[in-house]
Amino acid sequence: MIAHLLHYRLNCFLKDRQMIFWTLLFPLLLATLFNLAFANLSEIDTFIEIPVAIVNHEANQNEALQMALAAASGQNGAGGLFHVIPTDEESARQLLSENKVDGIIFVKPDLHLVVKQSGLNQTILNSFLDDFSQTSQALSDIITVNPSITFETLLPVVQDRRDHISAVPISKDQLNSTVIYFYSLIAMTALYGGFWGLRIVNENQANLSPQGARVSVAPVHKLLRLMVDISAALVIQYAIILVVIAYIQLVLGYRFGSQLLWILLAALVACFMGIAYGSCIGAIVRTGEGIKTGILILSTMMMSFLSGMMYHGIKYIVTTAVPVLAFLNPANLITDAFLALYYDGASPRYFTNLAILMTFGLAFSLLAFAVLRRQRYASL
C-alpha cells in the first residue's frame, strides 16, 4: 500500500509543472541572475599584479634590487606583487605611454620611479622602492660604521622580518563572498517546499477538494496518507535542492567549500521545515487555496527579506535589535546555519540552528495534523 501510494504521489508531484517551476526553475533562474549580478564583485576583490618596467642594463648593476624584485614577483604561476618587465629605456617609456606598465624603475643616477599618473598601483610601487632604499641605506651605513660586517652576514637579518600580528583566516575554505547570497537562495528554495505542503493538505481534506473527499471515503488511514505524501514531497524537494546546489557549484562555478555534507544536512532539515510550514498554513487557514498560496508566498518572501536576501544589512539589524525575531524566522535560521558552516564549520551554532529548525518543522507538522486528523466535517 505504501509503495503504491508513494509511487503515484511521486508521479503526480513530478508532473506538476506549475509546482516544478516555482520550486526548481524559479530558483535556478534567480541563481543565474545572481551570478550575472555578482560576477564582477569577486573580480573587484582580486588583486592583479602591478606591471612595472625596469631598465635592463641598469638593473643588472644592482643585485640587491634584483633580489628584492624577484622576491616580490610571482613565481611559477603563483600571484605576486609585481610583474617585472626588464627592458631598455625606450621600450619602457613606450610601455608606460601605452599604459601597459604602471611605472618604470631607474637605478641611475639614483634609484627612482617614473610614473604617468597617480594611483594605488603607483603608490604601492613608490612605497616598495622607498622601503628598499631605506633598507639599502641602513645596510650601507652599518657596513660603513662596522667594516667587519659583510653584506652577506647582514642580509639574512634583514630578510628575517617578523610579524607580530598574525592573520587568522575567516574560514577554513577559500570561499567567495557572493556564495552567501546563494545560501539565502537555497533557504528560499527550501521554504518553497511549502507549496507541496499546501497541495498535500488540499488533496487530503474532504472539505477542500473532490480528490480529498474521494480518498477520505477509502479504507486508508489519513495519517498514513499524509505521511506518504509528505515523504514524497520531501524526496522531490530535496532532489530539487540538490539540483540547485549542483547548478550553483558545477555550472555557475561557485564552490561551497569543504562543508558540502553539512550543507546537505541543513538543506534536508530546511526542506522538511518548508513542507511542514506549508502544511500548517494549509490546515489552519480557513480560506480559499489562492489566499493560502498568497499567504505562503508573502510570508516566505518576508522571512527571506528579514534574513538578508534582498539587503544583507537587515539580517544584522534584526539580530541585534530584535534577536527573538531572528530565532523565530526559519529563513534566518537556514541562512544562519549555512553562515555558521562558513565561519566555524559544524559548530554548536550550526547545530543549534538545525535543532531549532527541526523543532519548528515538528511543531508545524503536529499542528497541521491536529487540525487534519478531524475526520468528520461540519460542512463540505
Add this chain to the structure above:
Amino acid sequence: MIIQVKDLVKRYGTLTALDHLDLEVEEGEIFGLLGPNGSGKTTAINCILSLLKFDQGTVEVFGKPMTPDAYDLKRDIGVVMQNVAVFDELTVQDNIDYFCGLYVTDRAKRRALVDEAIDFVGLQEFRRFYPKKLSGGLLRRLNIACGIAHKPRLIIMDEPTVAVDPQSRNNILEGIRQLNRKGATVLYTSHYMEEVELICSRITILDKGKVIAAGTKEQLKAQIDLGETVQVETDDLDEAVLALLKQRPHVASVTYDGAWLVVRFARGQNGLVDLLDFLKSQAVPLGRIHSELPTLNDVFLELTGKELRD
C-alpha cells in the same frame, strides 16, 4: 439491509439541511434519492459516508454503524462524487489504478480490475490520455471508473450525470443497470426525474431536507390525484357530450377550447381507450391525439406546489 438511516438531522446554523430523514436501501436494488438542488441529497450522502457531522440520528451500512474509521465497511463501498475527483497529472489508467489501489493491494488482481473498469466505461482508446484531454462526458466516465473499479457491494452515486451530453448519459445509466445486474446495490441521487424513473426500483423524494414521498414509481404516482392526460383534436363537440364525459368514471376534469379537448383522469388511471370508445359512440370527429402519463415531476408538483427543476 445495506443502508439504514434513522431520524437523521443535520443543521447548518439555523438552516435544517436534513430534517429527521429515514432511509432504507435493500440489497440488490437501485435506490433513487430525488429532489431539486438544495434539497439535501448530497448532505444525506455525505452523512451516510461519515464525511459530515450530524446533529441527530444513526447511520448503518451493511448492518454496522458507519464511522470515519470503519475501514472494513469502506472497503465494500464505491463512491462516485458529484464533482470529478481525479488527478490531472495521472493518465486515465493510472488514475483508476491509483484509486483502485486504495482498496485492492494485490497488483495482479488490481490490473485485471482496472482493465475491466476501463472496458466497462468504454475508455479503452483513452487509456494513456490525461484528464485535461478528455471531453466532459469522458471525464464523467473516468470519474465513475475510479469509483467502481474495485467492484464494491454498494455504489453511491451523487448526480453522476450532471453536465453530461445525452449520449454519455445514456451510456452511464446503462452502465449503472449493468453494475446492478452484476450484484451491486446502488444509491443514486439526481434531480433529473427521468433518470430516476428509468433506473430506480425504489425512490425517495426529498424537499428541504424532508422526505415528502417514498416508494416505487407506481406507488408514488398513485399518491397523487392526477392520472393520464389525454388531448384530442376535434372541432365539433357540443355541451351535452361534454356533460356526459364529465360524468364518466375516473375523469377528474374536462376542458374544451373549440379545437382541443383535454381530459384528465384521476389517481393514476389510464383512460385513453375508454375515452376513444366514448367519443366514437358519440360520433365525434377526431383529429390528432396525445396522451401523457403522470411523471414524478407531477408528483413533486402536487406534493410541494413547485416543479422539480425550480
